[in-house]
Each structure stands twice: as structure tokens, then as C-alpha cells.
Amino acid sequence: MKRICSFLLCLGLFFSQTSLVNAGNNKVNLSISKEISYYGEVLNGKPNGQGTMKWGAYKSYLGSWKNGKRSGYGKFVIIDYSQAEKDFDGRMDNVRTTTYIGQWNEDMKNGEGILTDKVNAFHSGNQDDLIQKGQFKNNVFIKGNEVHTYWNNYSDFLYKDDSINVSFQTSDDIQDLYQDTYNLDYEEFNDLEEIIDYGAYENLTFQSKSTGITYKYAHLLDNEYGAFTITRTKYVNNKMVEELVTDAEVDNINMSREIERKLQPYLKGFELTLKMLYQ
Structure with a gap:
């Protein structure tokens, strides 16, 4: 009888611990502030695992998190309309889009990645496009290829x-x-x-x-x-x-x-x- 009770107790502890682990990985909605929201896996109330954070409508990160910080592989996008204006075709001109796809650690670009910074200059002529492909360390590009093209064809x-x-x-x-x-x-x-x-x-x-x-x-x-x-x-x-x-x-x-x-x-x-x- 004691052996059966011990077995059931151990079994209960196993399922209890498993439930706690799974609970930490369930996807939930977090409202961090009026402008910042998160949907994904959490642990101890912080983003942990896979999830998406949005800073308003024009800034987002989709990827891996660890203890509330971007860590692992992910995609970060910023769309800047501060210099935008409509052209004569009704399209938004001079919109700058910055995208980083690659490795992160401690909320910074760390490891292999690709950074692009592009302006969709349909008619304004303010072409200014950049790509960095290689290794980053603490948000700084340290190794690889970089190409920067300008509006004057340089x-x-x-x-x-x-x-x-x-x-x-x-x-x-x-x-x-x-x-x-x-x-x-x-x-x-x-x-x-x-x-x-x-x-x-x-x-x-x-x-x-x-x-x-x-x-x-x-x-x-x-x-x-x-x-x-x-x-x-x-x-x-x-x-x-x-x-x-x-x-x-x-x-x-x-x-x-x-x-x-x-x-x-x-x-x-x-x-x-x-x-x-x-x-």
C-alpha cells in the first residue's frame, strides 16, 4: 500500500511540474503600455519563447525571447513615415523601412544577420538604400558585406x-x-x-x-x-x-x-x- 501511494505521489508531482512548464509556454496577450503589446509565450510574466511585440503600428519584432528580451532568431521592422508624402499617383513617397533578420542576444543584434534600410522614392529621387550582411556585435556591424546606394546613382x-x-x-x-x-x-x-x-x-x-x-x-x-x-x-x-x-x-x-x-x-x-x- 505504501509503494502504491509513493508511486501515485511521484506521478502527481510529475504531472504537476509538467503543467507548470507548459503553463510558462502558453501564448498569451500582454499589454505592456498604451502603445506596446505582446502576444506569445511567457514565463514569470515576461516574454519567453516565441512571440511578437508591437510598438504602435509601425514597429514590430517577431521571433525568440528570453526573460523579456529579444534573444535568438527574429525579425525586427521599423516603418518611418516622418518624411513621407503622397506623389501624383496617390502613392506614399519617401517611406523608409528598416528591417533586421537574424540573431539577437540581450535585446541587441548579435551574430549572423541581414540589415536593410530602404526608401521607396517613386518620384522624389531621394533614393537611399543600405544593406549589411554578415556578423553583428551589440548592434554594430563588424564583419561581412555592405552596399549603400544613393539617389545620384553612386x-x-x-x-x-x-x-x-x-x-x-x-x-x-x-x-x-x-x-x-x-x-x-x-x-x-x-x-x-x-x-x-x-x-x-x-x-x-x-x-x-x-x-x-x-x-x-x-x-x-x-x-x-x-x-x-x-x-x-x-x-x-x-x-x-x-x-x-x-x-x-x-x-x-x-x-x-x-x-x-x-x-x-x-x-x-x-x-x-x-x-x-x-x-
Whole structure:
């Protein structure tokens, strides 16, 4: 009889503990303030597990929580109408949408993720789009590819990690190459590699963090004669120590091959990142 009672007592404790665990994971509605609401799993009255929090109508997070903080994988979206206005077609112009999809810890971006910041400038021309794809630490982008395109057709490209920064700028309408909504007839290039081969870049920089050595390349075209020169400047700890200017055809070809060799490992990553921005 004592053994039966002990068994039933243990069984009762098991189901009691199981019920408490499940109760902590039930989805509930929480009204945190007048503007902030949460629906999802909770533990001890705080978001814990999977859930969605909304800060008014234009800010939300959907994903994992731990002890009331964003932790794990999730999607965070902010829609900014502060500069918005209707265009002549009745569409809202100049609406900025910032989205982060990836890992979180302690309410901050930590780990692998993709951050996009886009303005839907239909007619205003205030195009200003950014994408960062790689690793974040305490909300700071620390490793990976970054592309920033502007209304004047300029685009900044950056790759960085613990050992190197690689960056350059193009002045051609690069976004037209990577989104189907434009398909303009006057496109001069088919991809980013052709732009580099043609020399349509500015401020091409390779900065080694371990050695302190930086190389900067400038491609200058003489419109009158159709010739071009390439300047390579070397810096050590931000101090210029060497400058080489090529003007002969053979030297230009050799310098172009040097640039292509250095950039080749990064071009595919830039192209994939740019496509993600305009997919």
C-alpha cells in the first residue's frame, strides 16, 4: 500500500511540474503600455519563447525571447513615415523601412544577420538604400558585406573582417543591373565585374589591419584621347610612402590584372548582397 501511494505521489508531482512548464509556454496577450503589446509565450510574466511585440503600428519584432528580451532568431521592422508624402499617383513617397533578420542576444543584434534600410522614392529621387550582411556585435556591424546606394546613382561597397577592409565606389546606376522593375535600355554594363574591368570605380582601397598597409587605386580616363592612367598609392599607418602612375598600355594591363586579382574574391559577395537589397 505504501509503494502504491509513493508511486501515485511521484506521478502527481510529475504531472504537476509538467503543467507548470507548459503553463510558462502558453501564448498569451500582454499589454505592456498604451502603445506596446505582446502576444506569445511567457514565463514569470515576461516574454519567453516565441512571440511578437508591437510598438504602435509601425514597429514590430517577431521571433525568440528570453526573460523579456529579444534573444535568438527574429525579425525586427521599423516603418518611418516622418518624411513621407503622397506623389501624383496617390502613392506614399519617401517611406523608409528598416528591417533586421537574424540573431539577437540581450535585446541587441548579435551574430549572423541581414540589415536593410530602404526608401521607396517613386518620384522624389531621394533614393537611399543600405544593406549589411554578415556578423553583428551589440548592434554594430563588424564583419561581412555592405552596399549603400544613393539617389545620384553612386554606390558604396565595403567588405570588412578582422584582417582587412576592401571598399570602392561606383558612379553608374548599379541598382538597374539587379532589379527587374527597371530594365533600362541604356545599361552599359552587365554586372559588377564589367564595371571594375572598365575602370568605372573610385576610391578603390585595400586596408590590411594586421600590417597597417593600405593600397588605394584611382582610374583616370582622358576623354579627349580615350586613354587612361591608373594610380596606385601605398600608405603605411596612414602615411603615404609610395605612388605609382601607369600610362603605358602594358603597364595599365598589368595594373588592371593586379586589381582584378585582388578584388575577385569579393565581387561575388558584393553582387549577391546587392541582389538581396533589390529582390
